[in-house]
Amino acid sequence: MKLGTPALMLLLAVWSQAQGTFQWTVTFDGGPQIAPNHILGINYYYEQGIEFAPIGQNGQFTRSGGQPDQTGFPRNGTAYLLAGLGDSLSVSSAFGARFGLVSVDLAEFSTLYQSPLSVQFVGYKLDGSTVTTEFVTDGIIDGAGPLNDFQTFYFDSRFADVTRVEVPTYRWSLDNMVFSNVVPEPSTWALLLLGAALFGQRVFKQK
Ligand SMILES: [Ca+2]
Numbered sequence: 001m002k003l004g005t006p007a008l009m010l011l012l013a014v015w016s017q018a019q020g021t022f023q024w025t026v027t028f029d030g031g032p033q034i035a036p037n038h039i040l041g042i043n044y045y046y047e048q049g050i051e052f053a054p055i056g057q058n059g060q061f062t063r064s065g066g067q068p069d070q071t072g073f074p075r076n077g078t079a080y081l082l083a084g085l086g087d088s089l090s091v092s093s094a095f096g097a098r099f100g101l102v103s104v105d106l107a108e109f110s111t112l113y114q115s116p117l118s119v120q121f122v123g124y125k126l127d128g129s130t131v132t133t134e135f136v137t138d139g140i141i142d143g144a145g146p147l148n149d150f151q152t153f154y155f156d157s158r159f160a161d162v163t164r165v166e167v168p169t170y171r172w173s174l175d176n177m178v179f180s181n182v183v184p185e186p187s188t189w190a191l192l193l194l195g196a197a198l199f200g201q202r203v204f205k206q207k
C-alpha cells in the first residue's frame with residue numbers, strides 16, 4: 001500500500017495536532033533581506049505560514065531594516081513592520097487555517113511622536129463575529145538611543161482562535177508576533193481520524 005500525498009498530509013496534520021498547542025514567532029527578519037538603514041513600502045510579506053497584506057486591494061504597509069540612521073524610527077536591532085499614513089495590515093494563515101495570537105511587540109512610529117500610541121487589533125472569528133483589543137504604548141522612544149522603544153503586549157483568550165486579524169490604524173511599529181495553533185475539539189478529532197481511516201481504505205482498495 002502506498003499512501004498518496006493528500007493522505008500523508010492529512011496524517012501529518014493529525015500527528016501535529018496530537019502534539020497539543022505550540023507557539024511560533026514571526027520576526028519579520030526573513031527574506032527578501034532589507035538593508036538595516038532602509039525602509040520599504042510593500043504589499044505582501046510571508047513568514048512561517050503566515051501572510052501579511054494590506055487591508056483591501058490597493059494599500060500597503062512598510063518594512064524597516066531596523067536601524068534607519070537618518071530618521072527617528074524606533075530600533076530593536078532587527079527588521080520590523082511599520083505603518084505610515086494610509087498603511088494598514090491584515091494577518092492570515094497561508095493555509096486558510098485558524099490560529100491564535102499570543103503577543104506582539106509594539107513601538108511608537110517615530111521620535112516625532114513621543115506620546116502613548118493606541119493600536120487596535122480586530123480578530124475575525126469562524127462564525128463571522130469580531131473581537132477587538134487595543135494596546136497603548138508607553139510613549140518612550142529614542143530611536144538610536146539606549147532606551148527600549150518596543151514593548152511586548154499580550155492578547156487575551158478571545159484571540160486564541162481566529163481566522164484573520166486586522167490592524168486598521170496606522171502610525172505604529174510592530175515586531176515579533178507570537179502565534180499559536182488551534183487544537184481541534186473532540187468532534188473535529190473524530191472527523192479527522194475517520195477521514196484518515198476512510199482515505200487509507202480507499203487507497204488500499206485501489207491497489
Ligand atoms: Ca524583527
Ligand SMILES: [Ca+2]
Pocket residue numbers: 106107108137138139140141148149150151
Ligand atoms: Ca515605546
